[in-house]
Amino acid sequence: MTQELAPTLRDDQTAAPSAGWWRDAVIYQVYVRSFADSDGDGVGDLRGVRARLPYLADLGADAVWLTPFYASPQADGGYDVADYRAVDPLFGDLSDADDLVREAHRLGLRIIVDIVPNHTSDQHIWFQAALAGGPERELYHFRPGRGESGELPPNDWESVFGGPAWSRTEEGDWYLHLFAPEQPDLNWEHPKVHEEFASILRFWLDLGVDGFRIDVAHGMVKAAGLPDIGLSEQAKLIGAQVLPFFDQDGVHAIHRAWRTILDEYPGERVGVAEAWAPTSERLALYVRPDELHQAFNFQFLTCDWDAGAMRRVIDDSLAATGSVGAPTTWVLSNHDVVRHTTRYGGGAQGLRRARAAALLTLALPGSAYVYQGEELGLPEVTDLPDEVRQDPAFFRGDGQDGLRDGCRVPLPWSGTSAPYGFGPGGSWLPQPEAWAGLSVAAQSGDPRSTLELYRSAIALRKELPGLGDGTMEWREGPEGTLVLARPGLVCTLNTLADEVRLPVPGRPVLSSTPLEFDGGQVRLPGDSCVWWAV
Numbered sequence: 001m002t003q004e005l006a007p008t009l010r011d012d013q014t015a016a017p018s019a020g021w022w023r024d025a026v027i028y029q030v031y032v033r034s035f036a037d038s039d040g041d042g043v044g045d046l047r048g049v050r051a052r053l054p055y056l057a058d059l060g061a062d063a064v065w066l067t068p069f070y071a072s073p074q075a076d077g078g079y080d081v082a083d084y085r086a087v088d089p090l091f092g093d094l095s096d097a098d099d100l101v102r103e104a105h106r107l108g109l110r111i112i113v114d115i116v117p118n119h120t121s122d123q124h125i126w127f128q129a130a131l132a133g134g135p136e137r138e139l140y141h142f143r144p145g146r147g148e149s150g151e152l153p154p155n156d157w158e159s160v161f162g163g164p165a166w167s168r169t170e171e172g173d174w175y176l177h178l179f180a181p182e183q184p185d186l187n188w189e190h191p192k193v194h195e196e197f198a199s200i201l202r203f204w205l206d207l208g209v210d211g212f213r214i215d216v217a218h219g220m221v222k223a224a225g226l227p228d229i230g231l232s233e234q235a236k237l238i239g240a241q242v243l244p245f246f247d248q249d250g251v252h253a254i255h256r257a258w259r260t261i262l263d264e265y266p267g268e269r270v271g272v273a274e275a276w277a278p279t280s281e282r283l284a285l286y287v288r289p290d291e292l293h294q295a296f297n298f299q300f301l302t303c304d305w306d307a308g309a310m311r312r313v314i315d316d317s318l319a320a321t322g323s324v325g326a327p328t329t330w331v332l333s334n335h336d337v338v339r340h341t342t343r344y345g346g347g348a349q350g351l352r353r354a355r356a357a358a359l360l361t362l363a364l365p366g367s368a369y370v371y372q373g374e375e376l377g378l379p380e381v382t383d384l385p386d387e388v389r390q391d392p393a394f395f396r397g398d399g400q401d402g403l404r405d406g407c408r409v410p411l412p413w414s415g416t417s418a419p420y421g422f423g424p425g426g427s428w429l430p431q432p433e434a435w436a437g438l439s440v441a442a443q444s445g446d447p448r449s450t451l452e453l454y455r456s457a458i459a460l461r462k463e464l465p466g467l468g469d470g471t472m473e474w475r476e477g478p479e480g481t482l483v484l485a486r487p488g489l490v491c492t493l494n495t496l497a498d499e500v501r502l503p504v505p506g507r508p509v510l511s512s513t514p515l516e517f518d519g520g521q522v523r524l525p526g527d528s529c530v531w532w533a534v
């Protein structure tokens with residue numbers, strides 16, 4: 001299949017930026033099962049989220065992205081959907097979803113919900129009919145096996161979660177699943193799949209949601225003939241090269257069709273791509289003027305704590321999205337990766353770097369995503385017992401690291417012992433004892449806390465006219481630092497362990513660490529970031 005190499009515009013397109021609330025929004029990700037529990041079963045739910053919406057409004061979020069709460073056997077935390085129009089009883093019912101959307105809108109928050117189009121649950125009515133030999137088999141990828149008696153998978157594709165991307169049925173043929181066996185991939189070559197998802201989108205838009213985060217937005221289309229890759233450890237190649245099952249050009253026709261649906265509705269509904277692409281240029285293909293509005297910037301998320309590397313990623317990201325008139329997104333953590341406090345070294349060092357990275361992120365042009373708990377400086381929980389883990393990748397081996405449960409431990413809200421106000425019962429994953437000092441209640445009102453740093457930064461981001469969407473330029477700074485200028489503001493980041501001295505750029509308005517001044521110079525501490533009004 002021919003691959004596009006750059007985010008080229010078609011003749012009828014323009015790269016001029018369009019107005020839109022998402023261009024400079026702060027969007028808060030809620031992992032529903034770990035946010036707040038209303039009924040004491042140890043699992044977060046929609047009523048729990050609704051009760052905590054005032055906290056998110058006070059934080060300064062513009063929108064809330066909810067992970068899947070649809071009817072599901074929960075083989076992969078709800079990303080195995082059995083019914084896209086029903087709420088799983090674990091999380092409530094459809095009236096709870098409706099109440100949540102209405103309350104969010106009352107508080108000035110928008111709601112973005114997950115949509116999972118690459119695969120369904122193996123309990124979905126279509127797949128059950130397919131296993132029974134019905135015409136629904138055409139809605140998935142069923143193939144005969146290789147070998148003398150079909151005992152080998154149809155090709156060498158590997159599951160992202162480890163092992164072959166194929167499972168054999170009792171009848172002897174095989175079906176494709178790029179994730180868990182309980183998540184069979186849909187066949188997007190079939191028009192009925194397109195029709196069904198168009199209907200699903202309209203169902204939730206009619207209920208009032210403000211948009212969708214599209215899970216595996218790069219994955220629905222597979223290369224013709226399902227060719228072998230010829231390499232093992234394929235999960236490590238995701239985001240590094242184009243694979244025959246990911247980032248195929250055909251996905252863009254799907255996103256253009258969905259953009260048409262979004263544009264039918266008033267209120268600026270938004271589409272956000274979870275898309276892994278090997279370059280910033282290929283990622284920009286997803287956000288051309290008639291496709292989706294945003295795509296997660298995983299190049300930034302995976303960047304090392306290094307000034308030079310960060311500057312390259314920032315420049316590449318802004319250039320690529322700017323070429324198609326789209327805003328860049330900045331994200332440090334999510335429900336699938338190790339929390340950045342731990343990625344940046346853990347302990348006191350990791351927290352210093354995480355606080356500095358937060359100020360850098362919120363100073364950059366575009367939209368910022370905040371994963372629940374990062375505003376509390378939560379570290380990854382790395383010592384969960386094997387018997388409590390639920391990540392399917394943990395049980396399959398050679399795919400992802402299988403340790404995603406560590407970033408999904410329920411939030412601490414208050415109190416000195418678990419479950420720290422998460423709910424009236426326990427929590428589905430154990431919370432560390434040290435989290436008592438990291439709870440929302442413990443940090444609220446403490447000007448030195450990470451929570452108050454986020455509150456102040458987001459408030460200033462809204463107040464200062466030069467932040468949010470717009471332009472930036474680099475200024476000279478010592479080795480190991482980044483100095484970027486926005487209209488009326490300068491942001492200085494020191495990625496070194498030791499302090500550096502530089503001329504005072506202006507009036508300090510926010511700093512991730514205490515500052516000292518010496519004449520006309522500031523002694524910028526190691527692993528720190530400062531905003532200066534100019």
